[in-house]
Amino acid sequence: MTNSKSLIARILQTFAVVAVLILLLSQVTPDYYLVQPGTPLELSEVIEIDNDSQKFGNLFLTTVNQSRTSGVSFLYGLLNPNAELHEIEEVIPPEMDVEEYREMMQQRMTDSQNIAKTVALENLGHEIEFTGEGIKVLELAEDSPAENILKKDDIITKVNGEPIYLAEELVGYIENHPIGETVELTIERNNQEELKTVETKAHPDNPDNSYLGVFIKTVKWEPILPVDINFETGGIGGPSAGLMFVLEIMNQLTEEDLSQGRVIAGTGAIDLDGSVNAVGGVRHKVRAAEAQGATYFLVPENNYEEAQQGAEDIKVVKVTNIEEVQDFLESL
Structure with missing residues (x-):
């Protein structure tokens, strides 16, 4: 009976220690994101x-699910082979x-x-027209090759002389542009049109792709659809x-x-x-x-x-x- 009571006491002590550790970990917020399917x-x-x-x-x-870690989820990320831990700067740009x-x-x-x-719809035979005002510069990355060339709130309207309306379109164009070659951007700044030339560099996360280091968003672009x-x-x-x-x-x-x-x-x-x-x-x-x-x-x-x-x-x-x-x- 004494041995049985001792065993129960040890089990209870173990549970208590684990509970305290979980409580302490839940109060900690490591500077990471948990990324999982x-x-x-x-x-x-x-x-x-x-x-x-x-x-x-x-x-x-x-x-993909991305969530800021607590101490418990950080530990989960370390132990789970189907999860990854990313530093905050890898998920959200520092700028x-x-x-x-x-x-x-x-x-x-x-x-x-x-x-x-x-x-x-175009693949199904429709002709689609668009409305839009261009691409707005939100921020420049610290290592941006466009630093001192582009500014926050610039509106990009053309790339190498061709009209461009979508942020995603510009991202794709730049990624497929030869690294180290220049692109000419037509921008609107203070209600004036200007031409800016920027030399691309290798993307820090994907070295095979070109990079401008500019965070952008589309301004009022929309297709005119028949349905x-x-x-x-x-x-x-x-x-x-x-x-x-x-x-x-x-x-x-x-x-x-x-x-x-x-x-x-x-x-x-x-x-x-x-x-x-x-x-x-x-x-x-x-x-x-x-x-x-x-x-x-x-x-x-x-x-x-x-x-x-x-x-x-x-x-x-x-x-x-x-x-x-x-x-x-x-x-x-």
Whole structure:
């Protein structure tokens, strides 16, 4: 009986110590974000088209969950192989506060929706016109090659002489521009038009891509559409669902199911010309897609290797533009 009581006492002491440790850890807020797979969303529940559209329910967008760590979640991130810990500066640029960052990412989500509407409808034979005022400079990164050339609140209207309306469009253009070569930007500053030349540099996180180090947002850009297309994405931000938005819009407006009954997930930012650009968090997204039961995962070519690292049984399909995606779907 004495041994039994002693054992119970030790167990209670252990639980007490663990409870105190958890309580102490919960009061600590390390300067990190916990990044892990999000929940895939069925796109037929996200997109509503005011038309005689049909919904098949086989296409999914994928997300990544990012949350500021507590002591407990920091420990969880250290121990969980499916989670990552990122310093705050790796998630939110030091030049921006949390609210500015969220505003920028929400604007990029709005841009991706409008681009997706345009690309989908143009692929279905519609001619789309636009309204817009350009791209606003929000901040410059500390290492920006545009420092002392561009300023906060400048409005970029052209790149190398060509009109440009979307922040995402400019990001894609710069990323694919040769590193070390100049770009000519037409800007509006204090109601005056000016020409500025900036030499690109290698992106600090993706050395194969060019970089201007400028945080930007679209100003009042919108396509004029022949049909109402509405999105319910909740608090999701950023441009990475663009590719899957295009496919779901096309799927609802065509008679046949583009997925041919397969469960297909994916990620990728979309440009107005239908190009599919690299995004972040792909390893987490492909794991979430596989857990959802998806058979195929569509991914930008530049994210292919990372996606393969996260995949087990799911088939990863690399694409560079919407035409390649359509060719793949037709081959199923």
